[in-house]
Amino acid sequence: MFGYIRLELLRTIRDGGYVIFGIASPVVMYLVLSNLALAPGDERSGSIVTMVSMAAYGALGCAFNNGSGIGEDRSAGWLRQLRLTPLGPVQVVAGKIVTGAVGVVPSIAAVLLTGVLVNHVELSPGQWLSIVGLLWAGTIPFALLGLGNGYALTGQTASMANIAAFLGLSIVGGLWVPTMGFPGWLRAIAEWTPSNSYATMSWHVAAGTAPGARAVAILCGWLAVFGLYALYAYRRAGRTA
Amino acid sequence: MENDAVSLTAVTKSFRAVRAVDGLTLAIPRGQTVALLGPNGAGKSTTIGMLLGLIPPDSGKAVLFGLDPGQAVRQGLAGAMPQEGGLIPRVTVGELLTFVAGTYRAPLPLGQVLALAQMTGLENRRVDKLSGGQAQRVRFAMALVGDPRLIVLDEPTAALDVEARREFWSGMRTLAGRGKTILFSTHYLDEADEQADRVVVIDRGRVVADGTSAEIKKIVALTTVSVTTSGEVSWLGDLPGVRRLEVRGDRVHLRSADPDATVMALARAGAVRDLEVTPADLEDAFVALTAKETV
Numbered sequence: 001m002f003g004y005i006r007l008e009l010l011r012t013i014r015d016g017g018y019v020i021f022g023i024a025s026p027v028v029m030y031l032v033l034s035n036l037a038l039a040p041g042d043e044r045s046g047s048i049v050t051m052v053s054m055a056a057y058g059a060l061g062c063a064f065n066n067g068s069g070i071g072e073d074r075s076a077g078w079l080r081q082l083r084l085t086p087l088g089p090v091q092v093v094a095g096k097i098v099t100g101a102v103g104v105v106p107s108i109a110a111v112l113l114t115g116v117l118v119n120h121v122e123l124s125p126g127q128w129l130s131i132v133g134l135l136w137a138g139t140i141p142f143a144l145l146g147l148g149n150g151y152a153l154t155g156q157t158a159s160m161a162n163i164a165a166f167l168g169l170s171i172v173g174g175l176w177v178p179t180m181g182f183p184g185w186l187r188a189i190a191e192w193t194p195s196n197s198y199a200t201m202s203w204h205v206a207a208g209t210a211p212g213a214r215a216v217a218i219l220c221g222w223l224a225v226f227g228l229y230a231l232y233a234y235r236r237a238g239r240t241a
Numbered sequence: 242m243e244n245d246a247v248s249l250t251a252v253t254k255s256f257r258a259v260r261a262v263d264g265l266t267l268a269i270p271r272g273q274t275v276a277l278l279g280p281n282g283a284g285k286s287t288t289i290g291m292l293l294g295l296i297p298p299d300s301g302k303a304v305l306f307g308l309d310p311g312q313a314v315r316q317g318l319a320g321a322m323p324q325e326g327g328l329i330p331r332v333t334v335g336e337l338l339t340f341v342a343g344t345y346r347a348p349l350p351l352g353q354v355l356a357l358a359q360m361t362g363l364e365n366r367r368v369d370k371l372s373g374g375q376a377q378r379v380r381f382a383m384a385l386v387g388d389p390r391l392i393v394l395d396e397p398t399a400a401l402d403v404e405a406r407r408e409f410w411s412g413m414r415t416l417a418g419r420g421k422t423i424l425f426s427t428h429y430l431d432e433a434d435e436q437a438d439r440v441v442v443i444d445r446g447r448v449v450a451d452g453t454s455a456e457i458k459k460i461v462a463l464t465t466v467s468v469t470t471s472g473e474v475s476w477l478g479d480l481p482g483v484r485r486l487e488v489r490g491d492r493v494h495l496r497s498a499d500p501d502a503t504v505m506a507l508a509r510a511g512a513v514r515d516l517e518v519t520p521a522d523l524e525d526a527f528v529a530l531t532a533k534e535t536v
Contacts, residue, residue, distance in 0.1 A: 078329045
């Protein structure tokens with residue numbers, strides 16, 4: 001399985017979609033947005049909020065991109081080829097999940113490092129650790145949604161669905177523009193999205209409070225939904241492979 | 242007793258209303274090179290999918306080396322090249338083969354695999370930048386890199402030109418010489434004739450003939466005896482040995498199981514104008530075998 005993870009990571013870092021959506025675009029958007037000061041509060045706290053938003057945005061990009069990879073692999077007959085090697089199906093799925101989880105790290109790190117180095121964001125070590133941990137673990141529901149799409153749909157369609165889900169959740173969840181500026185009805189929707197709950201946990205930590213029970217509960221709810229979806233899609237794909 | 246490499250017992254598989262494989266039974270002893278020959282849609286790929294554990298049969302049983310196919314594959318006993326696909330972008334030939342090799346317990350050294358697949362010097366090339374023939378050779382290399390005892394190839398030469406095909410078979414013969422069991426499907430008759438110890442002809446999901454290519458030719462034994470005639474010809478169909486009669490213009494082609502007797506009878510009847518005798522070839526046998534079923 002180690003060899004499989006190594007191969008998949010090699011493919012990930014050579015993937016333009018990963019570099020653009022997962023790393024370059026969140027870093028660039030962070031630099032632009034933090035200097036426009038769209039976020040509420042003074043410039044310093046605004047910069048922190050935007051940093052968390054963009055790290056979350058990048059992490060989602062990676063998680064969904066990983067799911068699209070499965071769709072591509074299915075279309076290419078790669079999953080069938082893997083079934084013809086001694087590698088077991090559980091190892092393949094586990095390897096893909098590990099690859100996705102590892103792939104998220106550079107994206108989070110790139111935005112947070114830009115925050116420290118360029119915008120001189122200062123947080124306590126405990127806050128940094130919590131934010132990295134929450135942003136990292138919180139991608140699991142999105143990774144599952146992405147994988148579900150990858151298994152349920154074929155190549156091109158899976159990518160499209162994932163990009164749509166990624167951008168839609170990023171925007172509606174208030175990762176690009178804070179939900180304060182949203183009309184009331186949209187803000188009501190935003191507060192139930194997984195992406196908003198995901199970022200809210202880290203926004204709270206950055207502001208010096210606990211992640212918030214409501215956000216954790218909503219995200220866990222979505223985790224269950226997307227987990228079931230991914231399981232269903234995986235089983236269905238297994239029957240037709 | 243040593244288990245056969247492959248044993249299919251009355252396997253059946255339908256896709257909706259279409260019965261792709263219909264009660265097919267086939268046993269392949271270790272070390273044999275077998276060609277699965279049949280027209281498109283005969284059920285070759287479905288048969289291969291079932292014996293590799295990719296497709297669960299509706300009924301019947303598939304066994305590899307005495308094990309469930311999935312289990313045999315997990316133990317590295319089989320390597321396979323599906324009809325298409327299996328290549329991923331953004332990796333080099335060397336990276337891909339090293340990965341596949343790493344999943345087996347005792348793989349072949351990379352250099353040896355590259356040589357067998359005629360890919361030496363291409364290991365640093367990106368898989369997505371290869372020509373069709375080169376891609377096909379990488380797929381072949383993936384099937385044999387684990388040094389499995391059974392190698393299964395579904396239409397291995399479909400995308401290759403004549404030269405590449407020749408090179409491919411020379412690599413295959415090296416493997417057969419090492420005692421590997423090889424099963425390949427093809428709709429090229431000459432390949433089955435030249436490369437296999439045994440030819441299994443399948444049509445509409447069933448085995449219609451099974452033997453060496455010489456035996457198969459003999460089963461149907463359709464030597465063609467042609468003469469030029471005029472007038473009534475239907476009596477020619479009743480001559481000794483004649484199985485089928487075809488009239489094209491003023492030429493009559495008699496497909497005969499006993500060409501000597503047919504020619505003697507023609508001579509006695511004084512009907513040997515422009516006599517021509519063409520020996521049976523596998524193509525005729527194949528056409529006869531698969532056409533018979535439609536009647």
